Amino acid sequence: MMDCNQLARAATKAGEILLESGAETYRVEDTMKRICFAYGAEVVDAYATPTMLLISFSIHGELCHNIKRTQIKSVDLSKIDKVNDLSRSILDSSMSLEEFCFRLEKINQERVYRNWIMVLGAAVCTLGFAFFFKGTLKDALCAAVIGMLLKLLMIQMDRIDFNSFFKYLIGGAFTTLCAIIASKLGACHSIDTLIISVIMLLVPGLAITNAIRDTVSGDLVSGLARTAEALFVAVAIALGSGLVFTLLGGY
Amino acid sequence: MLNGLGAVLASLGFAILFNVKGDKLFTAAFIGGIGGVVYYASLYFGNGEGLSLFIASIIVSLLSEIFARLLKCPVTTFLLCAIIPLVPGGGMYYTMLEVISDNIDGAIVLGVETIIQACCIAIGCILVSSMTRIWSQAKRRKV
Numbered sequence: 001m002m003d004c005n006q007l008a009r010a011a012t013k014a015g016e017i018l019l020e021s022g023a024e025t026y027r028v029e030d031t032m033k034r035i036c037f038a039y040g041a042e043v044v045d046a047y048a049t050p051t052m053l054l055i056s057f058s059i060h061g062e063l064c065h066n067i068k069r070t071q072i073k074s075v076d077l078s079k080i081d082k083v084n085d086l087s088r089s090i091l092d093s094s095m096s097l098e099e100f101c102f103r104l105e106k107i108n109q110e111r112v113y114r115n116w117i118m119v120l121g122a123a124v125c126t127l128g129f130a131f132f133f134k135g136t137l138k139d140a141l142c143a144a145v146i147g148m149l150l151k152l153l154m155i156q157m158d159r160i161d162f163n164s165f166f167k168y169l170i171g172g173a174f175t176t177l178c179a180i181i182a183s184k185l186g187a188c189h190s191i192d193t194l195i196i197s198v199i200m201l202l203v204p205g206l207a208i209t210n211a212i213r214d215t216v217s218g219d220l221v222s223g224l225a226r227t228a229e230a231l232f233v234a235v236a237i238a239l240g241s242g243l244v245f246t247l248l249g250g251y
Numbered sequence: 252m253l254n255g256l257g258a259v260l261a262s263l264g265f266a267i268l269f270n271v272k273g274d275k276l277f278t279a280a281f282i283g284g285i286g287g288v289v290y291y292a293s294l295y296f297g298n299g300e301g302l303s304l305f306i307a308s309i310i311v312s313l314l315s316e317i318f319a320r321l322l323k324c325p326v327t328t329f330l331l332c333a334i335i336p337l338v339p340g341g342g343m344y345y346t347m348l349e350v351i352s353d354n355i356d357g358a359i360v361l362g363v364e365t366i367i368q369a370c371c372i373a374i375g376c377i378l379v380s381s382m383t384r385i386w387s388q389a390k391r392r393k394v
């Protein structure tokens with residue numbers, strides 16, 4: 001006899017991990033449904049928005065529901081990949097529910113890259129963007145250094161749980177300030193290229209991509225919410241960087 | 252066109268930031284690089300900004316869908332990292348510059364241009380993901 005509560009909890013947990021690592025809505029709903037069906041549930045309905053999960057299913061004539069409030073945390077594509085694989089492998093390997101929960105917990109506790117690799121990643125990223133936007137080698141090196149500083153700042157701000165509008169505003173302002181200092185020191189060729197390459201690090205790529213994919217698959221509520229998030233972040237970045245320019249009276 | 256290769260590094264960096272691991276890291280960088288080169292190649296052959304972004308985003312989405320099926324992992328893994336270099340960050344920045352220098356006309360022109368460019372990318376993605384959806388449904392029905 002399958003434990004109804006445990007199944008509801010396991011399915012919601014899987015959905016929560018997916019949503020918090022930045023999966024699309026249809027993938028979250030699909031995975032939760034697949035898990036329930038694999039453990040013998042009959043009628044399954046799952047609903048996900050960027051901030052909430054709902055699941056309802058019946059098993060052996062018993063009706064079961066669960067609601068979960070979620071927060072969007074850090075983007076972690078490898079977690080999405082693993083949870084997706086795990087949910088697909090239930091049927092093939094006839095895994096018990098306990099085993100499934102155990103593996104899910106293991107995936108959830110997996111470490112992301114260490115901070116210094118993240119900072120290095122940011123440097124590689126901004127270096128690439130400087131070349132992409134037709135910058136010189138000097139611009140690229142400058143962008144890499146500022147990119148590293150910006151990532152360090154963002155990691156610190158994540159730690160003290162800043163609200164996201166303020167976080168991106170400060171990010172934009174910090175980038176512009178650094179770029180102006182760099183150009184005053186004569187370390188870069190074009191200040192515009194420098195700022196654009198570093199600011200690309202803050203661009204809400206996940207929100208944009210997911211907004212598009214959610215809208216296509218008909219999840220309009222999530223699509224609109226994510227579009228709003230993308231606009232919100234874009235405005236915050238522009239505001240932060242504009243603020244510094246205005247305060248310093250142009251450049 | 253060589254500038255397009257900068258997109259390889261950019262995508263690689265984003266893949267690291269998004270915690271992609273192993274060989275998928277380099278696949279994402281590879282797709283991003285192709286997107287960048289296609290974009291600059293299209294500009295070089297005299298196509299407009301919007302059309303170039305449209306073509307590049309179609310290529311990137313298509314490659315992401317193909318590699319996601321080959322390597323058995325979610326499409327987002329590649330699409331997310333590879334599409335970011337195409338996002339019109341420059342347009343956003345110059346619009347902001349026009350706004351703070353009190354040149355509202357210029358800001359509106361650049362702002363609308365930026366929005367159109369973003370739409371071009373979105374339409375490219377939508378086109379490919381709708382097509383693959385139709386294709387996979389047709390395949391399922393046959394089986």
